[in-house]
Amino acid sequence: MLQQADGHGSGSDAHGGEALREDLQEFLGGEALLQQLDDLTKVNPVTLETVLRCLQARYMADTFYTNAGCTLVALNPFKPVPQLYSPELMREYHAASQPQTLKPHIFTVGEQTYRNVRSLIEPVNQSIVVSGESGAGKTWTSRCLMKFYAMVAASPTSWESHKVAERIEQRILNSNPIMEAFGNACTLRNNNSSRFGKFIQLQLNGAQQMTGAAVQTYLLEKTRVACQAPSERNFHIFYQIYKGARADERVQWRLPEGAAFSWLPHPERTLEEDCFEVTREAMLHLGIDAPTQNNIFQALAGLLHLGNTRFADSGNEAQPCPLVDGAQCSVGTSALLLGLPEYHLLETLRIRTIRAGRDQQVFRKPCSQAECDTRRDCLAKLVYARLFDWLVSVINSSICATPDSWTTFIGLLDVYGFESFPNNSLEQLCINYANEKLQQHFVAHYLRAQQEEYAVEGLTWSFVSYQDNQPCLDLIEGSPVSICSLLNEECRLNRPSSAAQLQTRIESALTGRPRLGRDRLSPEPSFIVLHYAGPVRYCTAGLVEKNKDPVPPELTRLLQQSQDPLLKVLFPADPEEKSQEEPSGQNRAPVLTVVSKFKASLEQLLQVLHGTTPHYIRCIKPNSQAQAQIFHREEVLSQLEACGLVETIHISAAGFPIRVSHRNFLERYKLLRRLRPATTPGPHGPCPAGGQSEWPPRAEPAMLRGLLQDILHALPAPLHCGRTKVFMTDSTLELLERRRAQVLEQCARHIQRGWRRYWCRTQARQRRAAVLIQAAVRSWLTRKHVQRLHAAATVIKRAWREWRIRMAFLASEELDGVEEKHSSQTSCSPSSSPLPPTQTRLQGAITRLWPLGLALANAAVGVHGFQRKLVVFACLQLPVGRPRSCTVQTAQEQAGVLSIRALPQGSIRFHCRKSPLRYADTCPGPSPDSVTGFNQILLERHRPGHV
Numbered sequence: 042m043l044q045q046a047d048g049h050g051s052g053s054d055a056h057g058g059e060a061l062r063e064d065l066q067e068f069l070g071g072e073a074l075l076q077q078l079d080d081l082t083k084v085n086p087v088t089l090e091t092v093l094r095c096l097q098a099r100y101m102a103d104t105f106y107t108n109a110g111c112t113l114v115a116l117n118p119f120k121p122v123p124q125l126y127s128p129e130l131m132r133e134y135h136a137a138s139q140p141q142t143l144k145p146h147i148f149t150v151g152e153q154t155y156r157n158v159r160s161l162i163e164p165v166n167q168s169i170v171v172s173g174e175s176g177a178g179k180t181w182t183s184r185c186l187m188k189f190y191a192m193v194a195a196s197p198t199s200w201e202s203h204k205v206a207e208r209i210e211q212r213i214l215n216s217n218p219i220m221e222a223f224g225n226a227c228t229l230r231n232n233n234s235s236r237f238g239k240f241i242q243l244q245l246n247g248a249q250q251m252t253g254a255a256v257q258t259y260l261l262e263k264t265r266v267a268c269q270a271p272s273e274r275n276f277h278i279f280y281q282i283y284k285g286a287r288a289d290e291r292v293q294w295r296l297p298e299g300a301a302f303s304w305l306p307h308p309e310r311t312l313e314e315d316c317f318e319v320t321r322e323a324m325l326h327l328g329i330d331a332p333t334q335n336n337i338f339q340a341l342a343g344l345l346h347l348g349n350t351r352f353a354d355s356g357n358e359a360q361p362c363p364l365v366d367g368a369q370c371s372v373g374t375s376a377l378l379l380g381l382p383e384y385h386l387l388e389t390l391r392i393r394t395i396r397a398g399r400d401q402q403v404f405r406k407p408c409s410q411a412e413c414d415t416r417r418d419c420l421a422k423l424v425y426a427r428l429f430d431w432l433v434s435v436i437n438s439s440i441c442a443t444p445d446s447w448t449t450f451i452g453l454l455d456v457y458g459f460e461s462f463p464n465n466s467l468e469q470l471c472i473n474y475a476n477e478k479l480q481q482h483f484v485a486h487y488l489r490a491q492q493e494e495y496a497v498e499g500l501t502w503s504f505v506s507y508q509d510n511q512p513c514l515d516l517i518e519g520s521p522v523s524i525c526s527l528l529n530e531e532c533r534l535n536r537p538s539s540a541a542q543l544q545t546r547i548e549s550a551l552t553g554r555p556r557l558g559r560d561r562l563s564p565e566p567s568f569i570v571l572h573y574a575g576p577v578r579y580c581t582a583g584l585v586e587k588n589k590d591p592v593p594p595e596l597t598r599l600l601q602q603s604q605d606p607l608l609k610v611l612f613p614a615d616p617e618e619k620s621q622e623e624p625s626g627q628n629r630a631p632v633l634t635v636v637s638k639f640k641a642s643l644e645q646l647l648q649v650l651h652g653t654t655p656h657y658i659r660c661i662k663p664n665s666q667a668q669a670q671i672f673h674r675e676e677v678l679s680q681l682e683a684c685g686l687v688e689t690i691h692i693s694a695a696g697f698p699i700r701v702s703h704r705n706f707l708e709r710y711k712l713l714r715r716l717r718p719a720t721t722p723g724p725h726g727p728c729p730a731g732g733q734s735e736w737p738p739r740a741e742p743a744m745l746r747g748l749l750q751d752i753l754h755a756l757p758a759p760l761h762c763g764r765t766k767v768f769m770t771d772s773t774l775e776l777l778e779r780r781r782a783q784v785l786e787q788c789a790r791h792i793q794r795g796w797r798r799y800w801c802r803t804q805a806r807q808r809r810a811a812v813l814i815q816a817a818v819r820s821w822l823t824r825k826h827v828q829r830l831h832a833a834a835t836v837i838k839r840a841w842r843e844w845r846i847r848m849a850f851l852a853s854e855e856l857d858g859v860e861e862k863h864s865s866q867t868s869c870s871p872s873s874s875p876l877p878p879t880q881t882r883l884q885g886a887i888t889r890l891w892p893l894g895l896a897l898a899n900a901a902v903g904v905h906g907f908q909r910k911l912v913v914f915a916c917l918q919l920p921v922g923r924p925r926s927c928t929v930q931t932a933q934e935q936a937g938v939l940s941i942r943a944l945p946q947g948s949i950r951f952h953c954r955k956s957p958l959r960y961a962d963t964c965p966g967p968s969p970d971s972v973t974g975f976n977q978i979l980l981e982r983h984r985p986g987h988v
């Protein structure tokens with residue numbers, strides 16, 4: 042989950058931070074606020090990932106400055122930013138009552154240092170260390186700061202002092218173009234790369250007015266004069282004179298247009314730094330008059346011609362190397378321009394003189410071709426380095442105030458950043474050694490600042506667990522044995538030693554040193570130093586030679602004989618002078634090597650820095666293409682490592698990298714009080730269920746602290762409760778988060794359980810209610826249905842009964858009617874009959890035998906039509922004359938007689954297919970055994986016609 046930078050595992054750290062949960066991220070820092078976060082130490086937690094994200098967000102929003110505790114991180118905009126360095130802005134920062142509350146800017150640092158000087162709080166002197174890799178913007182930053190001080194420190198009381206101050210400031214500002222022309226060059230990484238380190242001391246009087254300045258330079262890359270890496274250039278000044286010389290000067294300096302110089306690569310490339318006039322102007326302002334300037338440029342032209350002096354192999358050790366074609370002219374011109382005799386120059390380059398023996402006998406030995414080249418290059422480097430130092434001294438004499446006119450100073454240190462290339466040599470060793478020294482100084486200061494914050498918060502804590510870079514410094518410069526001492530020893534002994542031998546010596550003498558490593562796969566002899574910013578492999582080849590920086594004494598002697606006024610100044614003839622460059626086997630006195638000189642100047646610098654209040658500006662190059670609005674995380678990350686910001690983060694991790702205000706802490710972790718055992722209620726009562734309302738915005742600090750104590754009581758974690766913040770380590774945060782997750786899980790379980798119980802209860806209730814409703818509805822529906830059926834049945838029953846009754850009635854009527862008629866017929870007189878007598882007789886017969894007649898009438902065959910009707914009427918004794926009074930259906934085709942059976946009693950049974958009676962035919966439940974009666978006609982003997 043949480044990962045904090047530990048040791049040097051930056052990669053994993055960067056990824057670890059990514060895994061941080063969003064809500065935690067928000068709690069600790071607030072994702073949305075990243076670009077508004079002015080201080081990198083306020084990103085929470087302080088990890089590389091969050092720091093990178095914050096820087097990126099700010100860079101993309103054109104915010105180039107960010108605080109990082111006591112450090113200011115300056116991202117190179119690589120584009121002109123309007124108003125970012127305007128005089129109005131300078132004035133705004135200067136006039137602000139609290140510049141720290143304004144946006145981070147180099148002017149905040151400038152103003153802070155200025156106010157510190159004014160406050161006279163010890164240490165009064167201030168220093169600003171501007172560091173970063175090549176092209177990160179150190180020179181730009183230093184220049185802007187100098188302009189700032191020139192503006193703010195120029196508030197003189199009188200007109201006269203105003204004029205003095207203005208002149209001084211102008212001189213200080215004018216020193217920049219000169220130093221840049223002579224000390225800067227176009228490299229692969231920066232078109233205007235400073236090839237030296239510098240410390241500028243701005244001197245202030247008791248009224249904090251700038252009265253002067255002093256410049257100290259370090260480690261000029263003088264090899265560039267004679268050797269330039271592919272695609273790189275020589276120092277700007279050579280191009281300036283080559284391109285900017287007037288016609289008469291060209292003649293005087295022997296610089297015809299289009300002339301080719303091997304030490305002037307890529308002359309066709311024109312940079313804005315190639316402005317000769319600006320340099321001349323600045324030199325003039327600093328008191329370097331035109332003849333002196335002329336002299337300087339003439340000597341530089343002499344060096345260019347010296348570069349064209351090429352030697353061929355003589356093929357004979359006893360013979361000096363001949364010059365290649367055309368080189369003779371170059372030697373002549375060079376000698377002329379340098380004020381040297383041509384012959385003497387050539388001889389010095391080609392012949393080595395060796396003094397040996399008790400009486401210092403002189404031997405002359407022709408040099409090899411390579412040695413000639415080396416001596417030529419050495420001469421050029423010697424002249425250029427002395428010229429550069431002389432210029433610095435001239436600048437200093439021009440801008441430096443008399444010791445009694447200034448009391449305090451603000452120092453600006455512009456140094457190379459940490460360097461690590463595939464092959465590193467003495468230059469990188471010196472640079473990285475300086476960076477180690479500065480890092481140690483920075484860390485000590487940072488720790489002090491941290492301690493102060495803890496003290497303000499009322500915390501006592503010491504950084505005992507922090508491992509500083511002392512072991513690495515011991516390895517490089519320690520006593521009695523270190524890399525520097527071994528290199529110096531090699532120079533002092535002046536014994537021939539190969540690269541492999543040097544490697545072996547270093548490894549055996551420094552074996553067991555924790556910061557020394559070895560690259561077993563490297564084909565070249567080398568050793569590895571584990572610097573705070575990462576491991577660097579140094580090749581041992583050429584280390585001793587570079588450390589010796591040998592200058593053949595003949596060269597110095599030659600230059601001392603120059604007729605050139607400038608060279609006379611640079612190389613004063615002093616017969617008493619014991620050349621430092623004359624190491625001899627017998628002389629066991631310490632030799633002034635590059636390393637020892639550098640170490641001495643570094644110690645002097647650090648002494649100065651120790652006596653000041655330091656401020657740090659870390660310049661960061663967002664991309665190596667020098668493009669605006671491009672932020673390469675990997676590149677920035679490696680620079681953060683190199684400038685020690687990562688180390689700062691590691692230190693933060695060693696302390697309490699996480700600081701949360703009391704209120705925020707309580708808001709997030711109040712629920713941890715639930716962990717408190719039920720039997721031990723805290724002094725602040727039971728846990729309130731509420732949220733925000735429980736801590737009103739202006740809650741008493743005492744109350745907050747009390748609640749905090751409750752949490753601490755419930756969860757014994759290594760938390761440190763400051764006056765306004767809670768301090769904790771990364772692992773504590775992790776523990777808190779874990780416990781919080783546990784409590785949340787418990788709560789979630791409780792809620793789930795409660796909810797499930799409630800849900801089940803509700804479900805059961807609903808189910809019961811549904812069943813009840815369903816039952817009620819169903820019974821109601823059934824009742825309704827049954828009622829309807831009942832009603833229908835009643836209707837049917839009633840109708841049926843009525844029908845039955847009617848049918849029975851009709852049937853009985855039918856049957857009764859026949860009998861009655863029959864009886865009444867028999868009782869009636871014949872006179873009353875309307876029928877004729879024959880008919881009446883027939884009718885009587887029929888009537889007597891009416892069942893027979895009826896059967897006949899219904900027989901399928903037999904009587905038809907009216908006869909059939911008549912028979913029926915007769916049988917039923919219906920009046921024929923009134924056919925409408927009753928209806929007799931006779932045409933019952935189907936009702937034929939099926940069988941006629943004479944019964945033993947004398948009765949006859951007619952079995953009809955259908956009852957001849959209209960209504961008596963219906964029988965609801967005929968029994969199969971019984972005679973149906975209605976479709977059977979039984980003629981009984983004693984009583985015919987009984988049905």
Ligand SMILES: Nc1ncnc2c1ncn2[C@@H]1O[C@H](COP(=O)(O)OP(=O)(O)OP(=O)(O)O)[C@@H](O)[C@H]1O
Nearest residue numbers: 118119120175176177178179180181231233234235
């Ligand atoms: N604040 C800035 N605003 C705009 N451009 C800048 C700024 N800072 C730096 N640059 C650009 O970056 C280039 C490199 O800056 P600068 O020369 O100051 O780098 P440096 O760190 O001094 O490099 P070196 O160590 O090689 O001297 C400048 O020439 C300029 O173009």
